[in-house]
Amino acid sequence: MASGTLTATEYITHHLTNLKWCSEAAKVDGHCHGFWTLHVDTLLVSGILGLVVFGFLAKIASRASAGVPTGWQNFFEMVLTFVDQQVKDTYHGKSKLITPMAITIFIWVFVMNAMDLIPVDFLPVTAGAVGVHYLKVVPTTDPNLTFAMSLTVFGIMIYMNFAVKGASGFAHEVFTAPFGAKLAPVNLLFRIVEDIAKPISLSLRLFGNMYAGEMVFILIALLGIWQLPLALPWALFHILIITLQAFVFMMLTIVYMSMASESH
Amino acid sequence: MSINATLIGQAIWFGVFIWITMKYVWPPLQKAMADRQQQIADGLAAAERGKHDLELAEKRSVEALREAREKASEMVAAGDKRGSEIVEEAKAAARVEADKIVAAAKAEIEQEVERARAALRERVAELAVSGAERILKREVDAKAHAEMLASLKQEL
Numbered sequence: 001m002a003s004g005t006l007t008a009t010e011y012i013t014h015h016l017t018n019l020k021w022c023s024e025a026a027k028v029d030g031h032c033h034g035f036w037t038l039h040v041d042t043l044l045v046s047g048i049l050g051l052v053v054f055g056f057l058a059k060i061a062s063r064a065s066a067g068v069p070t071g072w073q074n075f076f077e078m079v080l081t082f083v084d085q086q087v088k089d090t091y092h093g094k095s096k097l098i099t100p101m102a103i104t105i106f107i108w109v110f111v112m113n114a115m116d117l118i119p120v121d122f123l124p125v126t127a128g129a130v131g132v133h134y135l136k137v138v139p140t141t142d143p144n145l146t147f148a149m150s151l152t153v154f155g156i157m158i159y160m161n162f163a164v165k166g167a168s169g170f171a172h173e174v175f176t177a178p179f180g181a182k183l184a185p186v187n188l189l190f191r192i193v194e195d196i197a198k199p200i201s202l203s204l205r206l207f208g209n210m211y212a213g214e215m216v217f218i219l220i221a222l223l224g225i226w227q228l229p230l231a232l233p234w235a236l237f238h239i240l241i242i243t244l245q246a247f248v249f250m251m252l253t254i255v256y257m258s259m260a261s262e263s264h
Numbered sequence: 265m266s267i268n269a270t271l272i273g274q275a276i277w278f279g280v281f282i283w284i285t286m287k288y289v290w291p292p293l294q295k296a297m298a299d300r301q302q303q304i305a306d307g308l309a310a311a312e313r314g315k316h317d318l319e320l321a322e323k324r325s326v327e328a329l330r331e332a333r334e335k336a337s338e339m340v341a342a343g344d345k346r347g348s349e350i351v352e353e354a355k356a357a358a359r360v361e362a363d364k365i366v367a368a369a370k371a372e373i374e375q376e377v378e379r380a381r382a383a384l385r386e387r388v389a390e391l392a393v394s395g396a397e398r399i400l401k402r403e404v405d406a407k408a409h410a411e412m413l414a415s416l417k418q419e420l
Binding site: 054067108142 | 291
């Protein structure tokens with residue numbers, strides 16, 4: 001517990017504040033405001049996790065043998081085959097991008113969510129000891145990350161629409177589905193709402209789940225000795241949530257891609 | 265919650281990791297798995313072929329065994345036949361030899377009998393003379409009766 005001199009509110013706020021960086025000129029009252037601010041902790045934790053995991057995966061893949069798979073190769077083959085099966089079941093287009101993207105989302109989101117399972121004070125206190133005063137450990141509790149992912153997915157989705165259907169085909173679909181050409185403005189409005197809802201729901205779902213989960217961990221950490229019997233069950237339950245959220249994000253991405261590459 | 269430039273950084277990270285997965289993770293793993301599938305398929309096909317070959321070989325071996333058995337029984341029959349032939353030949357040869365020996369023995373016996381008869385003839389004359397001498401209780405001139413004795417000899 002780092003809350004020796006902090007009130008509960010201060011403790012919670014401290015845990016939910018990102019480590020920020022911005023140019024001196026952008027600072028207002030010594031704090032970073034405005035768009036040109038970077039959440040260093042989110043960028044570093046997600047980046048390092050990704051580099052470690054995907055670097056490890058690339059190393060295993062480079063040594064992958066066609067013989068009897070062992071150890072990590074076996075494990076990752078199982079995971080990646082599972083993801084690939086989801087893609088094959090849902091997406092019937094030809095793009096070679098979908099499976100790697102689904103794999104990236106599933107594994108990256110999973111490991112970032114898994115940072116939740118490290119006791120809440122462990123990394124912030126360690127960082128505090130070396131002079132870093134704020135550290136929000138779970139990158140998926142930062143909406144910047146979830147929106148970055150969902151907007152990238154959104155961009156790829158729009159690109160797929162154009163690539164598969166062509167500009168005229170896409171326009172035709174936007175103006176005629178689902179009510180026919182006579183109600184083109186309504187169709188367009190529906191389509192805009194539908195497509196904008198996709199990245200927003202995608203990112204807010206992940207963010208909300210992880211933020212709430214992290215919040216519960218912080219609240220449990222405030223309970224003193226009682227956190228011992230409570231933190232473990234919540235962590236066990238959370239294993240389900242982190243896997244489920246990674247899966248949902250991946251699955252919805254695949255579904256959106258499949259919708260983008262199939263005509264109505 | 266505040267949206268800021270972190271968004272751009274995270275999008276870059278996301279792109280980098282998709283790129284890594286797309287270039288260095290998924291294709292090699294996929295290739296390894298496809299190769300393995302091919303190997304397993306090949307192995308199963310080879311096993312099937314091996315089984316088929318084994319069946320053929322078994323059929324051939326049964327055939328060969330049957331032929332060998334036939335040949336062996338033929339050989340035994342031929343051997344038996346040849347054996348009895350040899351025995352027959354030997355018997356015939358032995359019979360001929362025996363006949364020859366018997367004939368030779370018979371001829372010898374004839375000769376012996378003839379010789380014994382001749383000797384007997386010689387001795388009978390002497391016996392007759394000595395018998396006559398005793399009957400007559402006197403010296404008989406052997407020369408005077410030689411003619412009579414010779415005729416007597418002829419009668420024996």
